[in-house]
Amino acid sequence: MFAKLKKKIAEEAATAPRSGVRIPRTISKESITSVGADSGDDFASDGSSSRDDLPAQLLRRxxxxxxxxxxxxxxxxxxRIMQKTKDKLEIALERHQDLSIKKFQDQNETHQxxxxxxAEGMTLALEKKDQEWIEKMADVEKEKTALSAxxxxxxxxxxxxxxxxDDLDELEGFQQQELAKVKHMLLRKEEQLSQQERELQKKDAEVxxxxxxxxxxxxxxxxxxxxxxxxxxxxxELEIEREDLLLLREEADKKTGELEGRCQELHSVIQQVSxxxxxxxIGAQVFIDHLSRSKVTSLDRRLQGNLSQDEHLQELLQEKSSLEQSLEETRAELLxxxxxxxxxxxxxxxxxxxxSYSNPGPRIYYHTSELSSRQTVSTEIAKALEESRRQKEELQTQVSGYTHLLPLDQSNTNLDISHSQLVRRGAEWEGLTDPAAGGGGAAASPAAAGGVGQRLAADRPEEGAAQPDPAAGRLPGQTRDDGVLCVVQVSYLEVEVDTLTEQLHSPEVCEEDQNGSVTVDDLDHIQKVNRELEQQLSDKNKTIKxxxxxxxxxxxxxxxELVRRPEKQERFCPEPPPASALSPPTSNTTVTNTSDLNDSREINFEYLKHVVLKFMSSREAEAFQLIRAVSVLLNFTREEEDMLKQTLEYxxxxxxxxxxxxGIIRPSVSGASSPWS
Incomplete structure (x- = not known):
């Protein structure tokens, strides 16, 4: 490590002064060559220049x-500075090397x-461990000899x-064979007896x-x-009735011709009314447009002119009087x-x-036409009321902008009263056109219509003092709903009229016969369906049972099985007893085991047969679900059950x-698997 560091410092120290020395030399050479080149160029150019430029060139050089x-x-x-630094670095490096060598020698001595x-401690510990392992090996050898015994x-x-x-299994097999023979003979006798009883009962039932x-x-x-x-x-009787019906048919044809003429007259009257x-x-729409235009002009005039509060109040009173006058006119027109x-x-x-007294078919037809005309009138009135409500809302929004000048509660209440009265009148008028009023509409009498008209006439003088109805806002929606109901009922009545006209133009005897056959067929079909459903229900109940x-x-x-298996495990898996006390408890356990097995086999025989047949006849996926049941009934071991699962998966x-x-799979019919198998 220190040698590498020393080499690195020496290389840096060697490269640093050389570069410092070379740089000025190269620069000086280049400068000298450039000076020479410049001088040569200058002297070359001096040949062409004049002699007066020579002093300037010399000064520049x-x-x-x-x-x-x-x-x-x-x-x-x-x-010189770089040389001094190099000397200092060499001296410091030598000092550092001396110190590091001394430290390394000291550390080496301490490490040794x-x-x-x-090494001395490890030798002592190894000797102790060897002695301990020798003692443990002796103990293990002793335990090994004891365990082998x-x-x-x-x-x-x-x-x-x-x-x-195995001896017990053989004895149980012989006992079961004998019991099966006895049971088989008993069952045969019982079957013969029951068969004879059934034959006797059949004969009695036949008699x-x-x-x-x-x-x-x-x-x-x-x-x-x-x-x-x-x-x-x-x-x-039918011959007599047939002759009477033929006469009635001729009279009905004559009456239908007369009624068709009256129907045309009524259509013309209805068109006139519409x-x-x-x-x-149209007049109401024109009036509403005129009212809205006058309101807009008055509001524009109010906005353009700088009027006082009294002038505003006077204009509002004038508008109120004009509105009341127009309301009275509309009331008179509506009346x-x-x-x-x-x-x-x-x-x-x-x-x-x-x-209606002459023929029921045209009566329903005329009622439907009348209902349709009333429906058109009611829809037009509902549209007019909706338009008036919309105009009222627009006027209210315009007037609400001037509430900071003067409260207009009185005018708003008057407008609300007039609107509620109009809506109430429209609702009562809609009540005239409701086909369900007065017992279905088809049997409505002129007295009912007259009564409604009298009630409307009696209500007219009280309209000025009437208070605004809180449910007036909901009446247009109710009129629309009533209109929809009227349309539905009219369509239904039209269908009934068509059916009645067809019945009128066809013989009634044939119709009665057809209706009778249809109802009988329907009853037969319904009874058949009921029988099928009852049969399906009984089958499902049987399967559920x-x-x-x-x-x-x-x-x-x-x-x-769960009660018997813990007993067997306690019986066959006890702690190892002494050899002298082993034989007596085995005889007792075998006796109880044989009794339990006989009882369980008698109970599970039928179910075992069913499960085995199901297992053999089912597909692989279904048989995979029956593995557990088969293993429980046949007392399979864990290895046998796993082998069965693996074969099915294969x-x-x-x-x-x-x-x-x-290995060898031993039969495990008598009980659970022993821990030594």
């Missing part, structure tokens, strides 16, 4: 020489001393246990059914005789229009009532190798 000499002196001074001490004893015990368990069929046949014969008599009587209402609506409309409505309803039974059986088997996958069983 002398100045250049002086500057170069000054530069040379500066460079020499810098060189500490290393010798550590225990292992030999345990292997002998396990072989004895395996031999006893009873034959008797019932005989009684039913006798009743049907009597019913058929009665139906034959009734059909003969009905045929005679034209009158259009004229009224005249309403009276005319009430007269036309009463005349139309009288004609409709007269026609079966699934609930299977779930209950599964729960019982799993509970017994069948389900496209790639991979077939799993091979590890």
């Amino acid at each position: 002398n100045d250049q020489i002086r500057r170069l000499e000054a530069k040379l002196s500066d460079y020499a001074e810098q060189l 001393a500490s290393r010798a001490k550590m 225990q292992l030999e004893e345990m292997m002998e015990q396990s072989l004895a246990l395996f031999q006893k368990r 009873q059914s034959a008797r019932r069929e005989l009684s039913k046949a006798r009743g049907k014969l009597q019913l058929l005789e009665q139906q034959h008599e009734e059909s003969c009587r009905l045929n005679t 034209e009158d209402f259009q004229k009224v609506s 005249a229009v309403r009276t005319n409309h009430a007269d036309t409505v009463s005349s139309l309803e009288a004609q409709v009532n007269q026609c 079966q699934l609930q039974q299977r779930l209950a059986e599964l729960k019982r088997t799993l509970q017994k 069948k389900m996958s496209w790639f991979g190798s077939k799993p091979s069983p590890k």
Whole structure:
């Protein structure tokens, strides 16, 4: 490290003065050459110049020489300074090297001393460790000999246990075979007995059914005789009714011709009424435009002229009086229009009532036409009311700009009262056109229309003193909603009128027969659908019951298996007892084990058969879900269950190798796997 540092400092010290020496030399040479070149050029040019320029050129050359000499002196001074610094650096480097060498020697001596001490300590520690490991190895050898002796004893015990368990399995197999034979014989006898009982019951049921069929046949014969008599009587009555219906049809055709003429007359009257209402609506629109123009001109005049508060008040009073006058005029016009409309409505309803007694089909048609005309009138009135409301709002916004001059509460209240009265009148007028008023609209009498007209006439004198209705703002929306309802009801009535006209022009007997056949078909279809739905419901209930039974059986088997497995584990996995006390408890455990196994096999036999059949007939994905159930019922070990899962995964996958069983898989029917297998 110090050698590298020393070399680095020496190289820097060597390069620094050389560069300082060379720079002035190169500069001096260049300057000299440049001076010579300049002098040569100058002398070359002097040949062509005059002799008078020579003193100036000499002075210039002398100045250049002086500057170069000054530069040379500066460079020499810098060189001396660099030489002094180099000497100082060399002296400092030598001192630093001496100090570092001394420090390195001291550190080396201390390191060697500490290393010798550590070597002595390590040798002592290694000797101690060797002694400890030798003692531990002796202990391990002793334990190994003891464990090998225990292992030999345990292997002998396990072989004895395996031999006893195999003997018990053989005994259980023989016992189960004998029990199965006895049960099979008993089941055969019970089946034969139940079969004979079923045959006897079938014969009794056949006898009873034959008797019932005989009684039913006798009743049907009597019913058929009665139906034959009734059909003969009905045929005679139908012939008479047919002749009457033909006469009625001829009279109905005559009346329909007369009613069509009246219908045309009523259409002309309705057109006249609609034209009158259009004229009224146009006049109202013209009046509203005139009112808005006059209001705008008055406001412009007020804005342009510098008027006092009294003048403003006078103008507002004049506007109020003009508005009241125009309101009275509109009231008179509306009253005249309403009276005319009430007269036309009463005349139309009288004609409709007269026609309704003659034929129901044209009556509904005339009502629908009348409703459509009323609907058009109501929509026009609603539009006019909406326009007046909009004009009122605009006027209110214009007047609100002058509230800082004079409060205009009285004029606003008057406008509100007039607007609410107009809206209320429009709502009452809309009530005339509502087809649902007075029992559906189709059976409305002229007395009802007259009553409404009288109520409107009675309400007219009280309009001046009426207070503003708080629900007046909602009435235009209500009129629009009523108009929509009227349109829907009119369309519905039009459909009914079409159906009634078709029924009028077709024979009624055929219609009754068709209606009867349609209703019977509908009833048959509905009954069929109900039967199908009931059948599906019963099937689903059966499947639900079966699934609930299977779930209950599964729960019982799993509970017994979970109760039995801890007992077996406690039985077959105790701590290693002495050899003398090993044989007596094995006999007791085997007796209890055989009783538990017999009970569990009797309970689980049917379910095991179902699960095995399901497992063998299902697909791989379904069988993968049944592995746990099969392993629980057949008492598979963990290795057997894993091998079954691996084989199913191999069948389900496209790639991979077939799993091979590890070692010999022993049968584990009698119980859980022992820890030595």
